[in-house]
Amino acid sequence: MDLLVEAFRKGNPGAFEAIVRAHQDRVYSFCARMLSDREDALDAAQEVFLSAWRNLSGFRGDAALSTWLLRIAANRCLNRIRRRKSLAEREAAWPVPFGDADDGVTFQPAGAESERPDRLAEACEMGEILTEALSRLDPGSRWMVLLSDVEGFSYEEIASLADVPVGTVKSRLHRARMAMRRLLSPVA
């Protein structure tokens, strides 16, 4: 069991702040890459830690605390994406993130993309390039790539979180990775 969690359960007043400080970068980073919006990411990360504060007494320690927090973050981000009005409009033209009908990867429509410069070519650092490439994926695929390739979740964990079959995760991940490969071919 995480020492900070034990301290939190014992009522140590500084324990929760220490937990937030220890995991804030990873949680915020996931939210920011997933939501592509700083304020949204801040709100989502705040929700993640608040939810953790409420439920930390039920944390059994089966997984690492960071994994537990990322699961919360994944759910929160997914809910936010589903709630986003603009994305909902955008996703009307896209396949639903975890629908049964189509598990392909669709990139952003040309119209939306034409409104912004191609930051992928302008990005000078690899981190920015990757973030930009990830943002080109549809939210569902981005969510899976972040969880699988960045955070190291297994197919089964992702399937459980998304409530889809493992086969769907495999195929969607494959397509998303191939898309990332194409996007990053100039630099990778």
Next chain:
Amino acid sequence: MDCEQARDRLSEYQDGNLDAAAAASLAAHLRGCADCAGCVGSLLAVRELLRNMPPEPAPPELVARVLAAVEAEAGDSVASAPPGEAEAATPFLSRFRIPLEAAAAVLLFASVYWYQRTTLPAVRPPTGPSSVISSEAPKESHSGPAAAKEVAAVNPPSRPRLPRGVPKPPKGDAPAAGPRTWTEASLPSVPALRASTDSEPIVPISPSPGPEEASRAAGAPPSGKRRGPEGDADLLLSRVFAPRPSRLLRPVPYGRDIVVDVKPEDREGAEERIAEATFRFGGIVERIDRGSESTEKGPPGTVRAILPEIAAAGFLEELRRIGTVPSTGLSAATGVPAGPRPGTVAYAIRIRVR
């Protein structure tokens, strides 16, 4: 395996999720297909890049925002404490949502219990361990017959309940003509017995009554070593049947004061000898007073010994070997002075140089 099939499986292949046969087949294809091999290479490179993506640093305001949100939810008094702690920090009484009726019932019970305790004859501390109970003719309680009537008025239907096999007293409230005999095993629980002492004589007999008990049953005055001049049958009764005082009602355990007189030449190391005796009986000892007012013969001192209750008698004997315990120093009621925990006794032993 053609290229299309191979590429469909590349992702699983790099994750190591293909079974052995499929992996071998794909590997064989990759050895002969440069395009697919290049595709695997670039996929691996992308995955490595993603794996090594450094986390974006969180904005500095995130911690403050989270703590503020937690504080707002938990209440001002318990910021950043777990929900369980938040409950613990609420005022003590407000954590108990006892219905008013239940509280009133408890209060009523406590009042009646207290009234009975104060009205019934006082239970004096015991004089020593004994499993033999004896009672002579009904002893008049110190509060007098009026008090007994009060008790009867408070508790009219609670006529002492007799154990099975014990002959019922004659009808009416007149005391029995002669003493009755009870066996210890058949005696009822404490409250009933206590009520019985007010209304009728009880002369229990032990399972194998000796001559002393027999003489007592016949009304002879007690002659036991532990018997005091006041006829301590009640004391023995209370020793056996009186409920142990609640921990809440026990006094702060400073222990019973005992004075030990030691000779001037034995003063040195007296505390250590007491401590040694205490440890030998499984207790602990602490120095209370180092004895600031030193006399010509030596400084006084007080130590507190806390022992298991069963070791009390042996410890007192040992104390008599260390020094002289004057009759005023060891009162008759040194039996079970409450210790800090149930089952322990405490003595404050004052060492006096004589």
